[in-house]
Amino acid sequence: MKKTILLIGFMLAAFCVKAQQDTQVSQYVFNGLYINPAYAGYKDDLFIQSYYRSQWVGVTGAPKSFAVAGDGSFANGSVGLGVIITSDQIGAQSVVTGYLNYAYRIRLGENENSKLAFGLAAGMMQLGIDGSKLNAVTPGDQAVPVGSQSRLTPDANFGIYYSNENYFAGISATNILGHFILQKTESNILVPIPQPHFYLTAGALISMNDQMKFKPVILLKDDVKGPTSLDIDGFVLMNERLSIGAFYRTSVKLYQKNNLQSDLPSQNAFGGIVEFFATPNLRIGYSYDHALNALSNYNYGSHEISIGLYLDKGSSSTSKYSGSDGSRCYKF
DSSP states (O other), rough: OOOHHHHHHHHHHHTSSSOOOOOOOGGGGGGGGOOOOTTTTTTEEEEEEEEEEEEESSSSTTOEEEEEEEEETTTTEEEEEEEEEEEEEEEEEEEEEEEEEEEEEETTTTOOOOOEEEEEEEEEEEEEEEEGGOOOOTTTTTTTSSSSEEEEEEEEEEEEEOOOOEEEEEEEEEEEHHHHHHSOOOOOOOOOOOOOEEEEEEOOOOOSSSSSSEEEEEEEESSSOOOEEEEEEEEEEETTTTEEEEEEEEEEEEESTTTTTTTTOOOOEEEEEEEEEEEETEEEEEEEEEESSSSGGGSEEEEEEEEEEEEEEEEOOOOBOOOOOOOOBBOO
């Protein structure tokens, strides 16, 4: 009952949010709910996490993102419920979204930790643009809005997620409904129409010794009209309290996109991530991204900080990671 009441409170908050394109998140490895609704309830315990990301620090109008997410498992672990609220600011453009997430989890075989989940997220998306922050090259240019404009639309995401003690993999799609509705609706409002995004992620948890585990992860992200992005991550989990890792991000050409120039240079970046348990219930993470292109000479990198809190942890006193993504840890 305690878990149900707390989660319903977060769900009601989502409905009160006015509802971008998907933001770049480096710490998705600590909470897959940000990219896949089927992840809801994975940790079993009621878990709330928030992150703030400031990208390309020092550049005027650079992206800034904030999100809070909460999820838990119900019906003896067969159902996962969650909520996500996000706010993004990129130059003159602002986006606020609120989603409710539902995941149905199926146990495969006799191993209770081997589960296949199907997830669906439904919510609202508000896209806005502030014309006062734009400077037209030609006075009176009709392509530059006067004042603030916004559009509100329902949206939906879908995902599939599989995990056991050693491996995990997921596939998901976002901005499905919002893109379709706004594309079919005629409007003189000049806010950008969000594009569908597709995610494919996979990883493993490899035991090195009793105190250390190695976690390799890959993430492939595609938005159909923009460059496809590939993240390669590697982490060392020490004493089940500290995760230290590094990642490399690059654009890849999976297929021909006619709207992109053929000689478009790759967009590359690298960075580091650390997460630790300040207390058995409190997780704190930090990541730093450094771009490997001309823009790197004009900014101080991208910084992302996250805070996660278990509100109703399992009563088990065993200290171990439960699941191949290493994201759930019982009390020590």
